[in-house]
Amino acid sequence: MTPGARLSAAMELLDPILAGEPAERVLTRWARGSRFAGSKDRAAVRDLVFDGLRRRRSLGWLGGGDTGRAIGLALAAAEGSLDRLCTGDGYDPDPPTPAERARLIGDLARAPEGVRLDFPDFLGPALHAALGADFGEVLEAMRHRAPVDLRVNTLRTNADAATVVLARDGIRVASQPLAGHALRVLENPRAVAASRAYSQGMVELQDVSSQYVAETAGAEPGMTVLDYCAGGGGKTLALAAAMKGRGRLMAWDANPRRMADLPDRARRAGAEVLILSERDHAALGPVCDLVLVDAPCSGTGAWRRKPEGKWRLTPEEVASYPPLQDAILDEAATRARPGGLLTYATCSLLRAENEERAEAFAARHPGWLVLGDRRLSPVDGGDGFYMARFRAPEGTPAPRS
Numbered sequence: 001m002t003p004g005a006r007l008s009a010a011m012e013l014l015d016p017i018l019a020g021e022p023a024e025r026v027l028t029r030w031a032r033g034s035r036f037a038g039s040k041d042r043a044a045v046r047d048l049v050f051d052g053l054r055r056r057r058s059l060g061w062l063g064g065g066d067t068g069r070a071i072g073l074a075l076a077a078a079e080g081s082l083d084r085l086c087t088g089d090g091y092d093p094d095p096p097t098p099a100e101r102a103r104l105i106g107d108l109a110r111a112p113e114g115v116r117l118d119f120p121d122f123l124g125p126a127l128h129a130a131l132g133a134d135f136g137e138v139l140e141a142m143r144h145r146a147p148v149d150l151r152v153n154t155l156r157t158n159a160d161a162a163t164v165v166l167a168r169d170g171i172r173v174a175s176q177p178l179a180g181h182a183l184r185v186l187e188n189p190r191a192v193a194a195s196r197a198y199s200q201g202m203v204e205l206q207d208v209s210s211q212y213v214a215e216t217a218g219a220e221p222g223m224t225v226l227d228y229c230a231g232g233g234g235k236t237l238a239l240a241a242a243m244k245g246r247g248r249l250m251a252w253d254a255n256p257r258r259m260a261d262l263p264d265r266a267r268r269a270g271a272e273v274l275i276l277s278e279r280d281h282a283a284l285g286p287v288c289d290l291v292l293v294d295a296p297c298s299g300t301g302a303w304r305r306k307p308e309g310k311w312r313l314t315p316e317e318v319a320s321y322p323p324l325q326d327a328i329l330d331e332a333a334t335r336a337r338p339g340g341l342l343t344y345a346t347c348s349l350l351r352a353e354n355e356e357r358a359e360a361f362a363a364r365h366p367g368w369l370v371l372g373d374r375r376l377s378p379v380d381g382g383d384g385f386y387m388a389r390f391r392a393p394e395g396t397p398a399p400r401s
């Protein structure tokens, strides 16, 4: 496909996504029906679609509307390739009309803040309150692609050996200081999934903030650890590495299908994980040295990776998380042993899901000690995350309700 044809495809695909269809579904359907598109074409079209979604409001403002064509034209204009790509020849998009061209040279600096920085207006006050002086830098970062980070799986290897094996597949990396075993991919990120280092379990794909959370959650060799919202198991595997493969590591998720790949992933990583059934979960008493709660949240810290989330969120959905997070924390806390640790984390930027939940937990459980908290954002090098750590009171735990 020519670069113009790729842009045409992205413009076309954006329309159903803007109308509410999940981007992955639209892209998969297109790839299946477009045998002419090679892997490089598919990757390029995907990048254009996701770039367009990350900057949907600002590009739509410049391009003259919330449509695939407007966003695609503005994307091409921003990269200085408007006239080269939009020729109307072959599969290229039609050239901009005089009206479109006039919009495209608009001054984004004069657009409202939510347009300029690409976020939904209803979240403006909460984002300002949470981010303070970092507001502009964080929201600007959220308009761009996230770097690709790897976690060196210390159950299998070390950073030096992983770096050498990655280099054999043309993947150049550098250490990323926020987490102890993080490597940032500097070249060839698309080659990671098919690389030897990845297939042999030497590295996992994991954002550096996510690595930081798992690394500082409090897991140590020999402990009994429960990953309470395990999902795909990214943090479970990082906990296994922190435990150096010694102790008892359990994974639970209210939606067990989310953990479907975990046994395979654990095998590849050389980690031993006990996946709890409903019955195991119900029967599990206050025996854990550490319970990690990586709670469901608005995902506002992960907008670079999941840009659709930015535009799908509603005030009602955002308001639904705090009560759910409180309930999950309270339930998870009953699995911590007396004197055990509880770590709460979200990939949200919002105080209502973060600091306020930690404060509310402390208020509901006066015997628990607050050990500290930390908010992370792209200013620190990775996705937006929050974590708070607590220690259970010594003595007999309260019976479960």
Ligand SMILES: C[S@@+](CC[C@H](N)C(=O)[O-])C[C@H]1O[C@@H](n2cnc3c(N)ncnc32)[C@H](O)[C@@H]1O
Pocket: 228, 229, 230, 231, 232, 233, 234, 235, 236, 252, 253, 254, 255, 258, 294, 295, 296, 297, 328
């Ligand atoms: C942020 S995701 C977890 C991501 C995962 N820890 C990782 O690192 O890949 C939150 C998870 O919480 C799960 N969840 C939702 N409600 C829950 C509940 N009441 N108890 C346990 N897990 C729950 C969801 O199914 C989802 O997989």
